[in-house]
Amino acid sequence: MSLGFTVRPAEAGDAEAMAAIHLQAWQESYGHLLSEKFFADRKARLPERAQQYRAHIAGPNTWVVAEADGELVGLAAGGPGSDEDRPGETALFMIYALRRVHGTGVGQALLDAVIGREAAYLWVLEDNPRAQAFYRRNGFVPDGKRELLPPEWEELPEIRMVRSAGPGGRGV
Numbered sequence: 001m002s003l004g005f006t007v008r009p010a011e012a013g014d015a016e017a018m019a020a021i022h023l024q025a026w027q028e029s030y031g032h033l034l035s036e037k038f039f040a041d042r043k044a045r046l047p048e049r050a051q052q053y054r055a056h057i058a059g060p061n062t063w064v065v066a067e068a069d070g071e072l073v074g075l076a077a078g079g080p081g082s083d084e085d086r087p088g089e090t091a092l093f094m095i096y097a098l099r100r101v102h103g104t105g106v107g108q109a110l111l112d113a114v115i116g117r118e119a120a121y122l123w124v125l126e127d128n129p130r131a132q133a134f135y136r137r138n139g140f141v142p143d144g145k146r147e148l149l150p151p152e153w154e155e156l157p158e159i160r161m162v163r164s165a166g167p168g169g170r171g172v
């Protein structure tokens with residue numbers, strides 16, 4: 001499927017749309033893993049999440065959005081990692097694309113815009129084979145670290161994946 005889209009730095013005016021598509025992407029990706037209450041609670045907090053996005057966008061990390069036909073269809077963020085035992089300096093904090101743009105290159109463009117080919121690490125839900133396959137195609141491999149998310153995330157297990165720098169990237 002061919003889709004015309006652009007990836008650009010996120011702006012404060014994108015905050016409401018970012019919060020909404022983030023929630024929609026969670027529902028599409030994790031609807032089978034999380035309760036209806038989880039999603040209802042997050043929907044009730046969309047204005048608060050938009051405010052958080054405004055603060056994040058103004059901060060030091062890299063925030064980008066993907067836009068198609070004048071509407072946001074994806075978002076991603078990355079920056080210095082904060083894991084105590086971090087396997088590298090750069091972390092991919094999030095990457096989400098709406099289901100309707102899966103397979104169009106939006107996810108790859110978001111990843112490239114945020115971390116390029118740099119050595120990096122990320123956390124992904126253990127029961128998210130589609131995302132794990134995407135990350136593997138981009139050189140990430142599990143490093144054996146596994147944790148449970150906090151109770152507000154219903155203690156879902158996640159794993160850490162890492163990669164070394166690719167051609168043109170910087171090493172750790």
